[in-house]
Amino acid sequence: MRIEKVLIVDPIKGEFTGDVIIENERIKEVIPVDYEKYEQILMPGFVDYHTHSLKGIDTMHAKKEDFEKWANMNFEYGVTSFFPTTVSASKTQILSVIKNLENVGESIDGLHLEGPFINEEKKGAQNPAYIRNPTIEELEEITPEMVKLISMAPERQNFKEALNYLKTKKVRVSIGHSSAGYEIYKDAFKNGVDRITHFPNALSAFHHREIGGTGSALLFDFKVEIIADGIHSVPEFIELTYKIKGADKIILITDSMEAAGLEDGQYELGGLPVTVKEGVARLKSGSIAGSTLLFDKGVRNFKKFTNCTLQDLAKVSSYNAAVDCGIKDIGRIENGYYANIVLLDKDLNVLKTIFKGKEVYNK
Numbered sequence: 001m002r003i004e005k006v007l008i009v010d011p012i013k014g015e016f017t018g019d020v021i022i023e024n025e026r027i028k029e030v031i032p033v034d035y036e037k038y039e040q041i042l043m044p045g046f047v048d049y050h051t052h053s054l055k056g057i058d059t060m061h062a063k064k065e066d067f068e069k070w071a072n073m074n075f076e077y078g079v080t081s082f083f084p085t086t087v088s089a090s091k092t093q094i095l096s097v098i099k100n101l102e103n104v105g106e107s108i109d110g111l112h113l114e115g116p117f118i119n120e121e122k123k124g125a126q127n128p129a130y131i132r133n134p135t136i137e138e139l140e141e142i143t144p145e146m147v148k149l150i151s152m153a154p155e156r157q158n159f160k161e162a163l164n165y166l167k168t169k170k171v172r173v174s175i176g177h178s179s180a181g182y183e184i185y186k187d188a189f190k191n192g193v194d195r196i197t198h199f200p201n202a203l204s205a206f207h208h209r210e211i212g213g214t215g216s217a218l219l220f221d222f223k224v225e226i227i228a229d230g231i232h233s234v235p236e237f238i239e240l241t242y243k244i245k246g247a248d249k250i251i252l253i254t255d256s257m258e259a260a261g262l263e264d265g266q267y268e269l270g271g272l273p274v275t276v277k278e279g280v281a282r283l284k285s286g287s288i289a290g291s292t293l294l295f296d297k298g299v300r301n302f303k304k305f306t307n308c309t310l311q312d313l314a315k316v317s318s319y320n321a322a323v324d325c326g327i328k329d330i331g332r333i334e335n336g337y338y339a340n341i342v343l344l345d346k347d348l349n350v351l352k353t354i355f356k357g358k359e360v361y362n363k
Helices: 066-076 089-101 135-142 160-166 182-192 212-219 235-245 295-306 310-324
Strands: 002-010 014-023 026-032 041-044 046-049 081-084 111-114 147-152 170-175 224-227 250-253 265-269 272-277 279-281 341-344 350-355 358-362
Touching: 002 026, 002 310, 002 341, 014 310, 041 310, 046 147, 046 250, 046 295, 046 310, 066 081, 066 089, 066 235, 066 295, 066 350, 066 358, 081 089, 081 272, 081 310, 089 111, 089 135, 135 160, 147 160, 212 235, 224 235, 224 310, 235 250, 250 295, 250 310, 295 310
Parallel strands: 002 041, 046 081, 081 111, 111 147, 147 170, 224 250
Antiparallel strands: 002 014, 014 026, 041 341, 265 272, 272 279, 341 350, 350 358
16 A cells, blocks of 8 residues: 655654555555645544543443444544543453453553542542552452553552552553642652643642642643543643643543533443533533543644644654553554554544554545
8 A cells, every 4th residue: 555645744753745655554664755735644543542432332331342343433533542441440340341352452452440549539420439449459350461551549548559569560550530739749750650641630729839730740740641622621721731741741532431423412421320411521410521522623622722733743642642551563654663544634634544554444
């Protein structure tokens, strides 16, 4: 396969016109050519490592065939790699998800456990009945090789012991749903935790006498997940975060729940009833309950909110997440990398998605 006369966007080499040759699932050659005009943009396939559901398929209830269907639906939105994401649940429920994900290939690169080791005060749409302290015994059971990422609150009892254990298994730990303040964040960062879940949502607020989780995430060299829907954070906050952190420290996610791609109505998340109105998902209490964001819309939003370069957009939508979670050979338009790529028009609408060298979506 040869893709010609496109603007190639690589997160490391930048933006240039040229051609790309694909052979045996991988990019064989990237050929810079000084074309005067181009109509399409070629970027690395999008990576979403925090997504609970899509079009009614939910991580907590999906079977093997559901996960495969989800992976195929993702291609329409340019997503070529994702982590299905749990909510706080019983050990039995988590083990059931793990079993249903066994031997599912496609574009599923791992599993993200969001909870249950979080703070009840910042539970958001997480079910408080399942929130608890981590133990090594439970972690031994619920972190097989497919678990790549776990969101936890650093103030929970046994957090440091859990962190040290998870390091031995090469599971990334991300701070999320936490009431902790500066000192705890400082200590966590010193101990190797450098990632924040759906920043700044479900964190302690910024204040000039206690900068909280929000301020600490900006002060220290944390990588931060961003839900670029304009609802979880106003566009100005996303622009502010981009100016402070820079593109290298931002990871776009959807945090999508089961209404993503569907109409307004009644849904559920982690056993809790959710009402979706005008695309906004909320619990009865009014708390936001995940998003209905589709990844390609988040990409367009981030570009609009920040006026970032396309090179920076490739970082936040693909490369950063892959590097952060140790997933190799994706996230770049470069020789030897998997041909997981998305072809876009100049307004960043998805025209075609290629997964491991095969065309899997064509608008």
